[in-house]
Amino acid sequence: MSESSGLVPLPYSPSEVEALLGEGGARTLLSAYRWMVLARTLDARMQALQRQGRVGFYGAATGQEAVNVAAGLLSAPEDWVFPGLREQLVALVRGHPLPTYVHHLFGDALDPALGRNMPCHPSARDVHYVSMSSVIGTQISQAVGVAQAMRLRRAAGVVLAFFGDGATSSNDFHAGLNFAGVLKVPVLFCCTNNQWAISVPVEHQSAVRQLSDKARAYGLLGHRVDGTDFVASYAALSGALGRLRDGAPPELLEFLLYRMTPHSSSDDPGRYQPPDWAERARRHDPVARLELWMSENGLLAAGVREELVSAAEASVRAAIEAAEATALPAESTLTEDIYAPRGPKLMGSGRGTETG
Amino acid sequence: MSSLTLVQAINRGLAEAMRTDPDVVVLGEDVGTNGGVFRATEGLFKEFGAERVVDTPLSETGIIGSAIGLALYGLKPVAEIQFLDFIYPAFDQIVSEMAKMRYRSGGQFPCHVVVRTPYGGGIRGGIYHSQSTEAYFCHTAGLKVVVPSTPADAKGLLLTAIHDEDPVVFLEPKRIYRSVTGEVPDGDHRVPFGVARTVREGTDVSLFAYGAMVPAAEEAAAVLEKEGVSAELLDLRTLSPLDESAVIASVEKTGRAVIVHEAARFCGFGAELAALLAEKALYSLKAPVARVTGFDTPFPYALEQLYLPNTEKIVAAARAAVRAA
Amino acid sequence: MAESSVTPARAPPESVELPVPQVENALRTMVLARVLDERAIALQRQGRIGFYAPHSGQEAALVGSALALRPPDWVFPAYRELSVALVRGVPLQAIVDQLWGNVNDLSKGRQMPNHFAFRQVHFVSASSPIGTQITQAVGAAMGMQRRKESAVTIAYFGDGATSSNDFHAGLNFAGVFRTPTVFFCQNNQWAISLPRARQTQSTTLAEKAEAYGFAGVVVDGNDLRAVYSAVSDARRKAVEGGGPTLIEAQVYRLGPHSTSDDPHRYRSDREVEEARRGDPVHRVEEELRSCGALDQAGIDRIWEEARSRVAQAVTAAESAGSPPSASLFEDVFATLTPRLREESEAAGTLPPEEGRSR
Ligand SMILES: Cc1ncc(C[n+]2csc(CCOP(=O)(O)OP(=O)(O)O)c2C)c(N)n1
Numbered sequence A: 001m002s003e004s005s006g007l008v009p010l011p012y013s014p015s016e017v018e019a020l021l022g023e024g025g026a027r028t029l030l031s032a033y034r035w036m037v038l039a040r041t042l043d044a045r046m047q048a049l050q051r052q053g054r055v056g057f058y059g060a061a062t063g064q065e066a067v068n069v070a071a072g073l074l075s076a077p078e079d080w081v082f083p084g085l086r087e088q089l090v091a092l093v094r095g096h097p098l099p100t101y102v103h104h105l106f107g108d109a110l111d112p113a114l115g116r117n118m119p120c121h122p123s124a125r126d127v128h129y130v131s132m133s134s135v136i137g138t139q140i141s142q143a144v145g146v147a148q149a150m151r152l153r154r155a156a157g158v159v160l161a162f163f164g165d166g167a168t169s170s171n172d173f174h175a176g177l178n179f180a181g182v183l184k185v186p187v188l189f190c191c192t193n194n195q196w197a198i199s200v201p202v203e204h205q206s207a208v209r210q211l212s213d214k215a216r217a218y219g220l221l222g223h224r225v226d227g228t229d230f231v232a233s234y235a236a237l238s239g240a241l242g243r244l245r246d247g248a249p250p251e252l253l254e255f256l257l258y259r260m261t262p263h264s265s266s267d268d269p270g271r272y273q274p275p276d277w278a279e280r281a282r283r284h285d286p287v288a289r290l291e292l293w294m295s296e297n298g299l300l301a302a303g304v305r306e307e308l309v310s311a312a313e314a315s316v317r318a319a320i321e322a323a324e325a326t327a328l329p330a331e332s333t334l335t336e337d338i339y340a341p342r343g344p345k346l347m348g349s350g351r352g353t354e355t356g
Numbered sequence B: 001m002s003s004l005t006l007v008q009a010i011n012r013g014l015a016e017a018m019r020t021d022p023d024v025v026v027l028g029e030d031v032g033t034n035g036g037v038f039r040a041t042e043g044l045f046k047e048f049g050a051e052r053v054v055d056t057p058l059s060e061t062g063i064i065g066s067a068i069g070l071a072l073y074g075l076k077p078v079a080e081i082q083f084l085d086f087i088y089p090a091f092d093q094i095v096s097e098m099a100k101m102r103y104r105s106g107g108q109f110p111c112h113v114v115v116r117t118p119y120g121g122g123i124r125g126g127i128y129h130s131q132s133t134e135a136y137f138c139h140t141a142g143l144k145v146v147v148p149s150t151p152a153d154a155k156g157l158l159l160t161a162i163h164d165e166d167p168v169v170f171l172e173p174k175r176i177y178r179s180v181t182g183e184v185p186d187g188d189h190r191v192p193f194g195v196a197r198t199v200r201e202g203t204d205v206s207l208f209a210y211g212a213m214v215p216a217a218e219e220a221a222a223v224l225e226k227e228g229v230s231a232e233l234l235d236l237r238t239l240s241p242l243d244e245s246a247v248i249a250s251v252e253k254t255g256r257a258v259i260v261h262e263a264a265r266f267c268g269f270g271a272e273l274a275a276l277l278a279e280k281a282l283y284s285l286k287a288p289v290a291r292v293t294g295f296d297t298p299f300p301y302a303l304e305q306l307y308l309p310n311t312e313k314i315v316a317a318a319r320a321a322v323r324a325a
Numbered sequence C: 001m002a003e004s005s006v007t008p009a010r011a012p013p014e015s016v017e018l019p020v021p022q023v024e025n026a027l028r029t030m031v032l033a034r035v036l037d038e039r040a041i042a043l044q045r046q047g048r049i050g051f052y053a054p055h056s057g058q059e060a061a062l063v064g065s066a067l068a069l070r071p072p073d074w075v076f077p078a079y080r081e082l083s084v085a086l087v088r089g090v091p092l093q094a095i096v097d098q099l100w101g102n103v104n105d106l107s108k109g110r111q112m113p114n115h116f117a118f119r120q121v122h123f124v125s126a127s128s129p130i131g132t133q134i135t136q137a138v139g140a141a142m143g144m145q146r147r148k149e150s151a152v153t154i155a156y157f158g159d160g161a162t163s164s165n166d167f168h169a170g171l172n173f174a175g176v177f178r179t180p181t182v183f184f185c186q187n188n189q190w191a192i193s194l195p196r197a198r199q200t201q202s203t204t205l206a207e208k209a210e211a212y213g214f215a216g217v218v219v220d221g222n223d224l225r226a227v228y229s230a231v232s233d234a235r236r237k238a239v240e241g242g243g244p245t246l247i248e249a250q251v252y253r254l255g256p257h258s259t260s261d262d263p264h265r266y267r268s269d270r271e272v273e274e275a276r277r278g279d280p281v282h283r284v285e286e287e288l289r290s291c292g293a294l295d296q297a298g299i300d301r302i303w304e305e306a307r308s309r310v311a312q313a314v315t316a317a318e319s320a321g322s323p324p325s326a327s328l329f330e331d332v333f334a335t336l337t338p339r340l341r342e343e344s345e346a347a348g349t350l351p352p353e354e355g356r357s358r
């Protein structure tokens, strides 16, 4: 999607890709690419809307698509996903409808969570994509709990827990990985190391040689993967998920990424990133890298890219139009869902100012 | 005097303290090269260097725990928690350690940490960038809890906090970080703790507010004046220690009290004020004490404006109080 | 400070080898601590003190590590570190007064037994929540860096505390800022009823340091000399700017977790008996005997002396009164707030003086 000069090429021959992705590898690539194009389109469109004040906030995942798509494609319906900040695409690939997600971004009446959260914090029960807070790290120990429940119920399925490099410093990273090591439950820890926690570079986040080395402190295995290489990400996830499903202990996968956008719509990276960062990130653009490989290996016929882009634009546009035409959630929803429906009544006479 | 926004005043206060006292260090997430996500620490990194303006890893536990260690050793740490909503990983350090260190050691180990953190709603921040949970801290013996509402107070209270001997939770109303501007004294300006500010005097009803609710209450008082109701407005400024005598004196004069805060009502700070009035000013009251507060729901996103107290709600409560007697 | 004032410890010798006279001194402290442990448990059973957390089996780790420290260093203890305080020069009486929480307790009877604070020897106030001292030790070490002091902080904690939030945050900060901190983990194999193997899946606790980019070492915590030299090395590295070290001292908790605990519910007598064979106090006795520095009579005298010192301290502590009621309201803040003054008046415990509470 971007210019290909200086791009770090994917280092595979077609037969190596077939070997890594398994049979039908070419089809997997095409489907992955289609999702990536959609994600890129959505990110670009929503960032523009945010600047126009039409949505309140947006946190792009540009540069992290390869991991998200691979996880979405490889996870089974019975699996559960605990997102970090930038894994909304996993929910979409797992089947959460794009229009529903866009309703969430606008916080309207058709948002399944009734506009209770900031944008990019969807709750998608339909695809076992768990409601997230903005509080860094808390999902990690929760994911271990779900994995423990799966074990207790002898249920099929594994749990994928996503979090950023910054989150490795959180309390819940420590507790989560420690519990997982002791309990040996089926959870896969996926650290999306985009090398920045807002303005703090990863070298300043921890003195460890690489984040995947932290696994050993919990008796776990850790691996580092090029997260901007779809093939490598897919192969690593496929291997790890396979081992987990066979009953192996939990693992930590560190996906090395490049944050290609500001931290969020409220951030100005010019203040802290080195001048060559954007260029380094661009050379590792996961979508462009995949696209280049596919074109060079005859998997992207002329015009296919344009078709996919215009299809993505159309579906994003339609979803936005639908959301903008939808009203805000009813005021009465303010006091719903705090407790189970039969729980205590709140605020006595309802809403509005009460005095005395 | 300089004309500054509230966040600029905080920035000036920090710089002033750091210039005059080499023991003052600032630590937190993104406070260094980035100047803080709200720019409260803008320029400090350049002026004072990485040793005194410390970008920390992403751990509130680590920020407050190490700030406590710095303080025990004799330095004056000013820790920034990026949003009050993210303070809970450090709650243990704040309520079990920082607040109790002096007491539990028989006075041997004072622990003068300042924890600065933006709080409150009105910025479309959703559940986790909007909450007002000052009551948790006010409930904890050993903590001082401060909430400025003007640029001058922001600087003056911050400098008092930094040079205080006790730990201070310094809550910054982020919604008015940039929307209020005011004259701020230059240099080492200090505003004492435990003294409320009379924003305007009145005779019919007392409005009690703090933080971002002060401008809303001020507007309400202006509206009421047009209706012939004379409202007195107190900006509490320090919730702990509370200026009890000012609160009582005001109600003894007006006989009516309207308490305003963004936080949820149940066990909110207003409950303490209402109890204080019941204990010490009951016979001066001509009308039931009224509270204009957030609802007892989590902080919403889409329906934020419904949740937040505002001028109309305050006016309505004051009117009702005046009508009651 | 109250009457039982405290003097700083003398500096240990330069060599990392502990000379025999030092070992003999160490033995005195270890025996004193052991005697106090046994006495305190009995006193608790008799209802004369409220609680006690013994450290039997950990004396070599505690005394050996403390001997490697210097006066400007700061100690961030958990609740089994009274022998560290003894080594740093805190009088036995001050420790026993804390167990009673009497009027002479430097902490004014504000905490349960074992939660000591001795400002003059930089022994920081201990609390009950597990692990909280670890980040604080790192912060104080940042302060030492800032003030360019040639000193270290040492944080004491147990195997259970390696699971705490503050362990993770503290070691991570220490790694990033290369603070002069010694993390001294006494792996006594139990966190109340939870055995070490179920606390974490890592092979050793020491290797957790690698997750934070610095070295961890395992040391036989029953070996006084080995502990002394490990802490001396870590200390030297730290003051030379080499950053933190995590030391895992492998010991065994010979007693119950505390007087409220019944270890028979979760571990066998045989296991304890086996561990007793490594008893660090006996090991040091053996060493001194075999090198001819002490004979059995000399050792017996050390025990006798310890018993009589403890008995004396107990008598004195028990006969001292409680802290004055007005002290309930002191030290909440540096000065009494109007509200606290009012509460104090209402409680009939008029504050002793105007203004400052201390
Ligand atoms: C407990 C907590 N502290 C601080 C924040 C503010 N904050 C939001 S995102 C972020 C950085 C997260 O970095 P990382 O984990 O690397 O994820 P990334 O944004 O790079 O994907 C911070 C500090 C927060 N949300 N939660």
Ligand SMILES: Cc1ncc(C[n+]2csc(CCOP(=O)(O)OP(=O)(O)O)c2C)c(N)n1
Residues within 6 Å of the ligand: C080, C128, C129, C130, C157, C158, C159, C160, C161, C162, C188, C190, C191, C192, C253, C257
């Ligand atoms: C945060 C916290 N959780 C639980 C407890 C209760 N508790 C007291 S001691 C202890 C075990 C501590 O084990 P370890 O760290 O190995 O130290 P040890 O007692 O063996 O010296 C527990 C669970 C506590 N004090 N603090």
Ligand SMILES: [Mg+2]
Residues within 6 Å of the ligand: A164, A165, A166, A192, A193, A194, A195, A196, A197, A198
């Ligand atoms: Mg990151």
